Amino acid sequence: xxxxxxxxxxxxxxxxxxxNFFPRDLKDKLAIPRFKILQGKELSFxxxxxxxxxxxxxxxxxxxKPAVTIIKHGNPCGAALGKDIDEAFKKAWAGDPLSxxxxxxxxxxxxxxxxxxxxxxxxxxxxxxxxxxKEALEILARKPDIRILVNPDLKKPTLPxxxxxxxxxxxxxxxxxxxxxxxEKDLKFVTKKKPTKPQIKDLLFAFKVCESSxxxxxxxxxxxxxxxxxxGLVSRVYAAKIALEIAKKRAKGAVAASDGFFPFTDSIxxxxxxxxxxxxxxxxxxxxEKVIEYCNKNNISMVFTGIRGFKx
Numbered sequence: 001x002x003x004x005x006x007x008x009x010x011x012x013x014x015x016x017x018x019x020n021f022f023p024r025d026l027k028d029k030l031a032i033p034r035f036k037i038l039q040g041k042e043l044s045f046x047x048x049x050x051x052x053x054x055x056x057x058x059x060x061x062x063x064x065k066p067a068v069t070i071i072k073h074g075n076p077c078g079a080a081l082g083k084d085i086d087e088a089f090k091k092a093w094a095g096d097p098l099s100x101x102x103x104x105x106x107x108x109x110x111x112x113x114x115x116x117x118x119x120x121x122x123x124x125x126x127x128x129x130x131x132x133x134k135e136a137l138e139i140l141a142r143k144p145d146i147r148i149l150v151n152p153d154l155k156k157p158t159l160p161x162x163x164x165x166x167x168x169x170x171x172x173x174x175x176x177x178x179x180x181x182x183x184e185k186d187l188k189f190v191t192k193k194k195p196t197k198p199q200i201k202d203l204l205f206a207f208k209v210c211e212s213s214x215x216x217x218x219x220x221x222x223x224x225x226x227x228x229x230x231x232g233l234v235s236r237v238y239a240a241k242i243a244l245e246i247a248k249k250r251a252k253g254a255v256a257a258s259d260g261f262f263p264f265t266d267s268i269x270x271x272x273x274x275x276x277x278x279x280x281x282x283x284x285x286x287x288x289e290k291v292i293e294y295c296n297k298n299n300i301s302m303v304f305t306g307i308r309g310f311k312x
Contacts (some may be wrong), residue, residue: 011045058106078096116276217230255277261288
């Protein structure tokens with residue numbers, strides 16, 4: 001992508017709005033202008049926003065294992081880890097294929113011919129990856145409108161440094177970039193029943209996806225695969241219901257993550273009916289004791305992160 005003062009876009013979020021992109025912070029290895037565009041239509045205003053969201057998610061979940069996330073309207077509707085990138089893609093897309101349609105895909109490993117043949121069967125807008133084979137590129141060229149962006153640094157993605165800025169009427173809000181990554185040593189085990197090792201992996205994975213989504217969010221995961229993400233809801237109960245509606249019967253035996261604490265036991269009761277076995281949440285509510293008591297009575301494991309994951 002050429003370094004220019006600004007890039008004029010076809011339009012903004014909607015056709016009646018004018019839109020432009022002004023490159024900055026190009027020292028960031030994953031700055032969007034540092035990606036090489038191999039094919040596809042020009043990036044749209046919304047593409048830029050979704051690419052940014054995809055880079056945020058893949059930077060949180062893609063530290064070590066092969067990882068794939070799928071973004072739709074700023075939220076991850078699919079995310080998974082796998083033994084290889086083929087498995088990660090298969091799991092990410094299968095998590096919520098209805099929402100994945102027309103989304104943006106980010107992967108932290110090379111896409112080869114085998115994976116390209118699977119990808120080309122689906123409809124998506126953008127593919128972000130560290131490397132692509134010549135054969136894979138030829139296959140994806142069958143759909144010339146797909147934007148393919150390559151950046152070798154995506155193999156070891158990292159979160160941005162510096163400050164996060166949000167423009168509001170009359171000023172600019174400035175805050176530190178949220179770079180805290182919750183690890184097992186940070187967890188506070190608050191229930192009598194402790195989560196198993198596999199459940200802890202799922203809980204940590206689920207929280208990363210959850211805090212990368214617009215609040216309020218509830219994320220349902222199993223075997224490092226997102227099965228349902230209820231994101232951007234005005235009620236945590238609604239978020240829980242939508243996440244479980246997407247997951248359906250797969251929720252039985254899964255774990256749930258919440259980006260904020262539970263002010264009541266209502267969401268936990270919904271989890272119980274769906275068969276959720278373990279929950280991760282920040283903690284800090286006046287209702288913590290009641291929530292923990294309910295979990296203890298119903299044989300549910302719960303851990304606190306001590307860190308809230310709100311994203312507006």
